[in-house]
Amino acid sequence: MTDPSFEKRSLPLLFMLCILSVLLFILSLGWGQVWINPLLLFAGSEDPAVKGEYLILLEIRLPRAILALIIGAILGLSGAVLQGLLRNPLAEPGLLGVSASASLGAVIALYTGLASFSILALPFSALVGAAIAVFLLHLLAGSRADILVTILAGVALTTLAGALTTLILNLSKNPFAVLEIVFWMMGSFADRSLQHVWLSLPFILIGGLMLAFTGRALDALSLGHDVARSLGVNFRRVQLLSIFGTAIGVGAATAVAGAIGFVGLIVPHLLRPLVGSRPSQLLPVSAAGGAVFLLMADIGVRVILPGKDLKLGVITALIGTPFFLWLLIKVRRKEVL
Amino acid sequence: MFRARLILCFAMLMFLTPAYADQAPRRVVSMNLCTDQLAYMIAAPGQLVSVTYIASDPSASLIHDKLSNLHINHGLAEEILRLDPDLVIAGAYTTRTTVHLLRRLGVQVEEFKPSRNFQDIRNRIVKMGELLHREKVANNYLEAFDKNLEAFLKTPSDNAQKPVLGIYSLNSYVAGKGSLESEMTKAAGFRHMGAEIGLSGSGRLSLESLILTNPDQLMTWRRWAMLPNRSADVLRHPALQRWFSEERRIFMDQRHWICGTPEVINGIKALKRAYEGKKND
Numbered sequence: 113m114t115d116p117s118f119e120k121r122s123l124p125l126l127f128m129l130c131i132l133s134v135l136l137f138i139l140s141l142g143w144g145q146v147w148i149n150p151l152l153l154f155a156g157s158e159d160p161a162v163k164g165e166y167l168i169l170l171e172i173r174l175p176r177a178i179l180a181l182i183i184g185a186i187l188g189l190s191g192a193v194l195q196g197l198l199r200n201p202l203a204e205p206g207l208l209g210v211s212a213s214a215s216l217g218a219v220i221a222l223y224t225g226l227a228s229f230s231i232l233a234l235p236f237s238a239l240v241g242a243a244i245a246v247f248l249l250h251l252l253a254g255s256r257a258d259i260l261v262t263i264l265a266g267v268a269l270t271t272l273a274g275a276l277t278t279l280i281l282n283l284s285k286n287p288f289a290v291l292e293i294v295f296w297m298m299g300s301f302a303d304r305s306l307q308h309v310w311l312s313l314p315f316i317l318i319g320g321l322m323l324a325f326t327g328r329a330l331d332a333l334s335l336g337h338d339v340a341r342s343l344g345v346n347f348r349r350v351q352l353l354s355i356f357g358t359a360i361g362v363g364a365a366t367a368v369a370g371a372i373g374f375v376g377l378i379v380p381h382l383l384r385p386l387v388g389s390r391p392s393q394l395l396p397v398s399a400a401g402g403a404v405f406l407l408m409a410d411i412g413v414r415v416i417l418p419g420k421d422l423k424l425g426v427i428t429a430l431i432g433t434p435f436f437l438w439l440l441i442k443v444r445r446k447e448v449l
Numbered sequence: 450m451f452r453a454r455l456i457l458c459f460a461m462l463m464f465l466t467p468a469y470a471d472q473a474p475r476r477v478v479s480m481n482l483c484t485d486q487l488a489y490m491i492a493a494p495g496q497l498v499s500v501t502y503i504a505s506d507p508s509a510s511l512i513h514d515k516l517s518n519l520h521i522n523h524g525l526a527e528e529i530l531r532l533d534p535d536l537v538i539a540g541a542y543t544t545r546t547t548v549h550l551l552r553r554l555g556v557q558v559e560e561f562k563p564s565r566n567f568q569d570i571r572n573r574i575v576k577m578g579e580l581l582h583r584e585k586v587a588n589n590y591l592e593a594f595d596k597n598l599e600a601f602l603k604t605p606s607d608n609a610q611k612p613v614l615g616i617y618s619l620n621s622y623v624a625g626k627g628s629l630e631s632e633m634t635k636a637a638g639f640r641h642m643g644a645e646i647g648l649s650g651s652g653r654l655s656l657e658s659l660i661l662t663n664p665d666q667l668m669t670w671r672r673w674a675m676l677p678n679r680s681a682d683v684l685r686h687p688a689l690q691r692w693f694s695e696e697r698r699i700f701m702d703q704r705h706w707i708c709g710t711p712e713v714i715n716g717i718k719a720l721k722r723a724y725e726g727k728k729n730d
Contacts, residue, residue: 169690303656
């Protein structure tokens with residue numbers, strides 16, 4: 113069942129994507145209202161002429177680039193895992209309501225004052241929201257359910273979570289809270305700080321590790337449940353790793369950057385023709401590809417409408433929706449045949 | 450039964466309103482935070498019967514603790530009608546559907562546009578005085594307002610010498626030229642950052658741009674900056690804290706800056722005091 117040709121192909125691809133994400137990371141540091149030489153980051157802030165630029169680089173652009181990198185990676189990875197686990201080519205945290213539920217969790221923590229008790233309350237509440245969503249989906253749709261039923265369950269969850277988020281922001285005493293709805297639904301990396309990085313990075317790493325461990329088991333699962341069982345795959349373990357990995361990773365990502373959709377849908381599909389459909393091969397490249405994709409989208413936000421804080425989710429949705437419709441048509445054709 | 454009473458109520462309103470036209474209104478309802486506060490200052494005791502729920506919010510309203518005898522409304526036609534008003538005062542851009550409905554039902558509704566400068570404020574004081582038939586009280590406020598304003602504006606100095614004041618609000622919002630905020634800033638002896646960078650209306654200024662624009666003093670709103678939410682996150686951003694050190698930060702009470710009422714004088718005074726206190730330290 114090992115096909116060496118794909119393994120040979122996936123390693124160079126992974127390498128290329130990593131190089132590309134490093135280049136984009138550097139470009140993301142330099143690009144903004146004004147171009148700032150990223151190398152300044154190592155030069156330090158001794159020279160008073162560049163003190164402002166150094167501060168912008170270190171405290172505003174560096175966290176922005178790091179967040180794009182790690183959140184892109186976790187979204188790409190979780191998309192690939194969910195597609196394998198639910199055996200559904202349309203699965204993705206954004207579409208299935210996981211991101212929207214994480215947003216709801218984060219908003220609850222912020223506006224009930226929970227977040228002011230402990231700095232960890234925000235990511236924790238977001239990942240509880242995400243976990244409930246993944247769990248509900250699994251309960252509703254299961255792993256053998258119809259593809260479209262799962263998607264519709266996701267639509268229902270997204271709508272409900274979005275409505276409750278709006279409700280909480282409406283009830284808030286803060287007159288500016290309603291403006292935040294856009295952030296929680298569409299996501300943005302603008303003016304985040306290193307605190308947000310420290311807050312999300314550990315969770316994203318833990319979630320990412322849990323998801324990475326599912327690769328082999330998902331390989332077996334792609335041959336069907338019975339085959340997988342005969343190969344000694346512990347289905348419950350895969351389920352738990354996938355559910356909690358997604359919840360922890362996507363929950364923390366959403367808590368600091370809002371709900372960013374479609375990354376987990378587009379990236380694995382673009383890479384599958386290159387590495388084959390075996391999850392163990394697909395997972396690492398999806399993570400790297402997600403980072404590349406989100407770094408590009410976040411640079412795009414700044415190129416298209418500089419100074420306007422165009423929301424990241426707008427870009428990913430503009431690319432993602434036609435892609436989703438195309439996939440939907442493809443899935444339906446297969447079912448007819 | 451209730452419906453019949455409501456219809457009767459409408460009918461009475463329609464017939465009776467014109468009769469009151471030459472007399473002072475006796476039941477005045479305000480549907481806008483800014484007219485709430487202005488009407489509260491000028492109205493006779495008991496004349497103002499209802500203000501908006503925002504007027505009871507301590508972070509937005511200067512009269513939040515003085516409303517025990519007043520009804521609180523949410524700008525909904527039904528609750529306004531039940532108060533049986535002979536004059537309704539509304540903002541020109543908010544609660545539009547209610548305003549149209551009330552007018553169709555024959556209630557006298559007067560609208561106030563938001564003020565963009567001191568002349569607008571003068572006009573509103575006069576207009577409110579006339580509407581409430583309290584011209585004398587309004588005139589007293591107007592005279593005091595003009596006297597204070599004259600004192601602010603007569604301190605002449607070279608414009609280029611004045612410090613630039615950047616006012617940074619939640620969600621990175623900054624007001625531009627032609628705003629009340631910029632007029633108040635100028636009256637306090639500053640140049641206004643939004644006007645200096647050619648912003649008109651209001652818009653977002655990213656934190657990066659704020660640091661590069663580098664105003665001499667950065668002013669933020671004391672109460673709102675403390676809110677534990679995302680829109681205030683930017684005001685606690687480490688880059689902002691490090692770039693604008695303690696002696697370059699001014700914290701003000703936003704309530705004096707929201708509405709075009711004589712209270713703006715206190716806002717300007719507080720800003721001047723805060724800045725002069727820094728210079729003397």
